[in-house]
Amino acid sequence: MYIDTHAHLYLPDFQPDLEEVINYSKLVGVEMFVLPNVDLETVNPLMQVVNEHASCYAAMGLHPTSVSANYKTVLEEIVGWFSRSKFIAVGEVGIDLYWDKTYFKQQQEAFAAQIDLALSLSLPIIIHCREAFSEIFDILEAYRGRGLRGVFHSFSGGTKEVNWIRNFGGFYFGIGGVITFKNSSLKEVIRQIPLDEILLETDSPYLAPVPHRGKRNMPSYIPVIAQALAIYKVSTPELVEECTTRNAHKLFNFN
Numbered sequence: 001m002y003i004d005t006h007a008h009l010y011l012p013d014f015q016p017d018l019e020e021v022i023n024y025s026k027l028v029g030v031e032m033f034v035l036p037n038v039d040l041e042t043v044n045p046l047m048q049v050v051n052e053h054a055s056c057y058a059a060m061g062l063h064p065t066s067v068s069a070n071y072k073t074v075l076e077e078i079v080g081w082f083s084r085s086k087f088i089a090v091g092e093v094g095i096d097l098y099w100d101k102t103y104f105k106q107q108q109e110a111f112a113a114q115i116d117l118a119l120s121l122s123l124p125i126i127i128h129c130r131e132a133f134s135e136i137f138d139i140l141e142a143y144r145g146r147g148l149r150g151v152f153h154s155f156s157g158g159t160k161e162v163n164w165i166r167n168f169g170g171f172y173f174g175i176g177g178v179i180t181f182k183n184s185s186l187k188e189v190i191r192q193i194p195l196d197e198i199l200l201e202t203d204s205p206y207l208a209p210v211p212h213r214g215k216r217n218m219p220s221y222i223p224v225i226a227q228a229l230a231i232y233k234v235s236t237p238e239l240v241e242e243c244t245t246r247n248a249h250k251l252f253n254f255n
Helices: 018-027 040-052 071-083 103-119 134-140 159-168 185-192 218-232 237-251
Strands: 002-005 030-036 056-060 091-098 125-130 150-154 173-174 198-200
Touching: 002 198, 002 218, 002 237, 018 030, 018 218, 030 040, 030 091, 030 218, 040 056, 040 071, 056 071, 071 103, 091 103, 091 134, 103 125, 103 134, 125 134, 134 159, 159 173, 159 185, 185 218, 198 218, 198 237, 218 237
Parallel strands: 002 030, 030 056, 056 091, 091 125, 125 150, 150 173, 173 198
Antiparallel strands: none
16 A cells, blocks of 8 residues: 655646546555645645545645745634644645745744644644755754654755755655656665655646656556656565555554
């Protein structure tokens, strides 16, 4: 059994055929799905999907690209959801400096606030990091030794970043379709990460693996990612499946 630890199945991309997408994923062995929130507009669609599908589990948080000047008001509403529903993580949260640096300060503050929230609830965090490893590490450093745990979603760093994260402890590396891309540097980096520190994810509907690149990504492509990971780890798809599923159960409380 596989677990897709990062999929946005509540987005409009899946509205026409969500049942078919989930059912087909299960047919190929992907039986559980972690759905991280983005912003206030995605909360209701997210909750509808997890309430209707027992195999879908919600994470609640404010995505860094959705942080703006009024983020505190938005975050208050996001936090309020934790007293009304069950969530298996805080996410996705982090810093994204790829598109826009206008609200960098607010992103830092929102990230730290959501780390505090996760610690207070004993929940893991799902980190979105784009062009911002040093900035994220600066914030995480203040939490060293406090039991913070989570996953670096769609990990895109190099050896330096792998070493920092492994030294910090408590974090997994989310690996998705990018590992199948022809010029991906991840193929070399992945050799430095033990299999028991890796989670499989799709980030559906984004970042579909080769040979589906450019099309809508789906959780049913997790075995394609596992196959590629097995090649670069000199392992087998069966061992990748067993190990990454065990890792997901260690990080997330699915009960």
